[in-house]
Structures are given as C-alpha cells and as structure tokens.
Amino acid sequence: MALSRDRMIEFLKRHDYDPNTLQSMETKEIQEAYQEVTKKLLGSYFHLTNDNKSIKTNSILLDMGELTEFKQKLKDCANDVITLIECLQEGYMKFDYSEVNDLLAIALKDMPMHKMQKISHIAYRSFQEILLSQIATALKGLPKEEFKVLEEFYEKRRNDTQFLHQTIDKLKDPATRQQILTMARVKLMVVKDFMPSNLYDVYRDYYNNVPQKLELVAKVRALTGLYSKEYLKEMPFEELETLYQDILKHNEQEEQDRKMFLKYSQAIQESVDNNDDEGFNEICYKAVTHLTQKQLSMLVEYMNGQNPFFLSKFESVVHEYKKKLHIKR
Template structure:
C-alpha cells in the first residue's frame, strides 16, 4: 500500500494506519476515475466533423450498385447514426427499396453490430477480476443502443497499454474493497453477485415459500438481507403451521366436551389461550357458534374466568 502511494506521488510517511488507508483509497479512486474517463464513451463528433461524416455518407451512397454495397454502407455508418436517422438519409437517395424494408434491414444490422461490439468488449475484459468483468459488461449492455459509445470503448480497450492499466487498477480496487470495504462489495459489484449461485438459490427459496416479494424486488437486495428475509419467512411459516395444528387439536378437544371433567375442560381452555392467536381463538368460537351453542357457552364462561384470573382483560372482546 505504501509503495503504491509512493509511486503515485502521495505522502506515504504517515504512521496513522487509518489516514494511510484513506489516502490509499482516495488515490485508487482517483485513478479509477481516470480509467473511466479513459474508456468512457466521449468521442462525440464535433460539429465540424458532423458535416464531414454526412458528406462521406452521401459519397458512399452514390457508389452503391448492389444490395451487398448497401449493407456495407449501412454497417459502416451505423457507428455514427441512429437507425432512424440513417434510414432517412438513405431514403433521400431514392434507392429501389421501400422505407419499411430499409428500416427493417437497418434495425437487424444495428442489432448485429451491437452484438459484435459487445462481444469484442467482453473479449477484452475477460482477464479482469471476475467481479469487475461482469460489472463492466453489464454497464456496456446497458448502453447497447449507443453504438458510438460501444465503438469508442472497444477501440480504447483494444490498446494493450490501456487494457493493462485497466487490469492493474481494477485488481487494486477489488483488493481494497475486499480488505477495507467488504460491506460495500455487493453494491459495488451488483451484476456479479446477481449471477452467483448463492444469491439465486436464496431468491428461489424465498419465491417458493412466500408470495410477498417479486423476483425483481429480491434482486435489488443484497445476500445478507435475502438470508434474513428467508429465515424470517421460514420461522413465520413454522409458527403458522404450529398454530394451525394447535387450532385443529383444540377443535377436536372441545368437541369431546361431554367426556371431559370441568377441571380438564378449564385447563384445556387455559392452554388454548396460550397456544392460539387472538384470531384463531375468535375463529374457534365462531366454529362452535355455528355448530354447538352448549360448547360455545362453556367456552365463553371458561375464557372469562381465565381472563379474570390472569388479568388478560378485553383480549377477545
């Protein structure tokens, strides 16, 4: 770490480890910022070049003799024009092709060009740390409509010197994240973690046991949050199942009231009050209200007595 700070002109003589780490992180972030400036897609045509590019397009279109020639022109200029703009310019030349057919051809070739450029970028990034590789590829996939941007990044990454610099920086950045900012790893490398088996397995488990969250909502969370949610749902389901079984048990117990002594009946009521939720107790009373008023009255009397003794007033009113 000191050697890296020294190599980049920083003050490496500090003895406070926290200050040293902060300087190290700031320096790496500064260099990473330079890296993104280096490969970001800023090669926007200057005004003077726009006219030149349009002139080149006109000359190329004038030389079109075959369908193959037209394809070559489209492929060449899709790097500078949107499909709709290019279709408009080509249509002005009055080539023997309908506007609808022309736009369809251009859209197909545009998609092919996007894939070519993205494949080239992915190939250049393959030796980066996996976390960085997948995160950067996700970034470029997100701007696939901007062919000029992809072309610019592809050209810059094809430089061995630039690529080596990028590889060094991303390796250092990953090392810093792992050692000093581990809690931020998932936020920094979200596309990578979204593709891990661990995250996918937890999400699939949650979707199997609950309908509360959508898949998209779950992918927005980090693995720790997902594990906590999964454990909470599992516990809630366990308690719900336990209460369901208890409810069924006490239905059967109270249906057999005729065979129970007063003492045993009252004890079962007290146990039911402890085992069942308020909602389940209300359901239990409703169940006997529609089937056996004798049992219902006994239950109400026993519940009131239990409430009086335990101070649990108004719980089921």
C-alpha cells in the same frame, strides 16, 4: 487489512519511485505516496471506463452506391428471415439505425408492418448483443468484481451503439486495454485494503449476482410473493438470510396453526353432531390449555360462525375451567 510497508514500497517502485529514497522515507510518507499514486490511477481508470459523453460523428454524405447495394441485399433476403436478420445486423454496423429501418421499409414495402417491426427489433437486439459480447471479450482479464460492474455499466448503455462502437475501438489498442486491466486490479486492491466496509457498495452489481445470493433470492421468492427479485437482490446478504429464516419460521407457525385448527374444529364439530356434551367439554378444556391465543381466537371465531350456540356453551366451559383453577390454587 492495511498493506505492509514492503508491499507499498514494491508498488511505488513500479511507478518510478527511487528505491533508495523509498527506504529512507517514514512509513507515513510511504502511505501518503501510495495513496497519491492510486488516486491518480483510479482517476484515469474512471475516465477510460465511465466517460459517458458520447462523441457525435460529423455529418457525412453516405455513398449512394452503398445504400443502393444494401437496399437490394434487403430485397434479396425478403423470403429468408434468418438471412434478413443477418443482413440488418451488417447494416446497423455500417449505417445509422433510422437509415437502416427506412431502407428496410422501402425495400420490403409489401411486408406487413408488424412483421417488419418485429424482425427489425430482433436484428437490432442481436446486433447490440454482438457489440456487448466484443466488449466483454476484451475485458475478460478483469477481476470478476470489476468485470461485473463494467458489464452492467455497458448493458445500461446498450441503446447507445455509437458509444459501444467507440469503446470497442478503444479496447482494440493493447496499451489502452492493458491500462484498464491494471488500474481495475489496483482499484480492487485499494477498496479491499483501505475501504473494506465499502466493498459491497462499490461492487454491488457483482455481489448482487453471485450464485449463493441468487439461490437465496429464489428460495425467498418460492416461499412468498411479497418481494420482487430486484428488491431482494439489492438487500445485503446477511439481511436476506435473516429474512429467509424469518419467513421459514412464520410459514412453519402458520402450518402448525392450520393443523391445530383442523384438529380441534373437527373434534368439536363431531361432539356437537353427536350431542356429546362430555366430549365437547373435554375438547374445549384441551383447546384452552394447549392452543396459543391466536389459535384459540381462530377456532372460536370459526365455530361461532358455524353454530350460533357454540359461543355461549364454550364460554360456560371456560368459566367452569377457571373456577376449577381457582379452587386448585
């Protein structure tokens, strides 16, 4: 639904437009001005949030005293894994990833390599989580749609810890953080009001992870293993609902086919075992009249495999059945 003239005027007033000038403008002119302002805001927003050019730090000579102190700290933590992980987290915060691991290898040279690698992996992973958590905390005021999009964006950059550090520093500035929050709200409003058909594509990460969709994905996967979780999450909600209903119907039909197959195959087998030709003919008549083509084909194929004389007897019964139908007509 498009914004009203009054709402656009109020918006433009907050962006230094003269109220009297706005009142004298045609609605089309106001719409053009509104779109121009929002484009500028969104351009700045994407620059602030999606700038993927990581700034390289200048090569510097690290203080040898700091390195020596850190190496000794690693040695002191050698027998306490939890403390060692915390120590490594502090190191990753201050030094380069490879430098920390080099110092770890030197300080704990007697530790088995596989154990050292595992501890390092856990420490670095938890260090990344700390950085991502700090970013998430700074962005808590975002609309939920925007928050999820940015959360996924930074998650994909988790290995670029320098970029995450720079983002945290940027968000520490109240003015920058407020600018991002404001422009995120504007972006959401513009998409909802002017591009509602693009809402899912723009906020795919959000809509793919809402509880209702995740619950439906779980239901589909409980019924069939044909689809991966990610494939189902990417499917539009309406299509996913249709798929779920189709699978339910298919499974219900499969269960019905199974029950009918068991019922008639057991009855036919009993009539054969008891040499009950009359019972055999009766159950075959019922099978022909009550079973679907698929169910009947399954039954005939199975019984023919069980008894080499079944097919000829069955065809004879069917022939007699067709003759009776012809006579009735």
